[in-house]
Amino acid sequence: MLFDCDGTLVDDLKEHHRIWPKIFREFKLGRFNTRAGRSVGDFLKRSGLSSIEIRKFWKRFNSLEFDMSPKAFRGVNQLLKIFKKKKILIAIVTNRPTVFNYLSFLIQAGLDISLVDYFVNHDSTPSLVKLCPNQFSASAGKPHSEILKPIIKILKKLPGFPESVLMVGDSWADLHLAQNCHFQFAGVMSGSMKTLKGWKAFGLRDQDVIFKEVSGLIKLFK
Secondary structure (H helix, E strand, C coil), X not given: CEECCECCCXXXXXXXXXXXXXXXXXXXXXXXXXXXXXXXXXXXXXXXXXXXXXXXXHHHHHHHHXXXXXXXXXXXXXXXXXXXXXXXXXXXXXXXXXXXXXXXXXXXXXXXXHHCCEEEEECCCCCCCXXXXXXXXXXXXXXXXXXXXXXXHHHHXXXXXXXXXXXXXXXXXXXXXXXXXXXXXEEECCCCCCCHHHHHHCCCCCCCEEECCHHHHHHHHC
């Protein structure tokens, strides 16, 4: 099970939509559609910010976000416990960068991180954060398959790979990562993508499933 974070496990997109305009003004950045599921990290790098400035940007973002205290969607821990009981590998794969308080942010949101086997984040610049043994930083973001480079050897050992891997997310980047890697896909309408019509416009396949929220997976796996 590969989970996106924002809009999938944590209900934080409303907070993000309040933060982005403020922080983009502070750093004198141009317009960028943060709702399109694209990597903000890549945008920052293309904007000409130095590595130091990019780290300052994310430090400021995470400080503002932490103060707003967004929470995990209902049923998230129940779902993770079901997978854990079934001995299903769980990873959170996100374009969110590796920052010092990332795991603290998840804990504050109410997510039981002890149920997650691996955390993979996308960093457009080399991370200065000391990672935990099950934390990884990838130089490429979703939908590029390179974001899975830190854990791909682990995934390939799974029986039935790649069809035995299910990607769960709220954006076209999650869907296209699943397609690029030949994974199964489950989409949610709790994040950036709000309608089935929108999902279909981005190439939803017949075998893919869509839920209102991630808790919809509970009945499927229980």
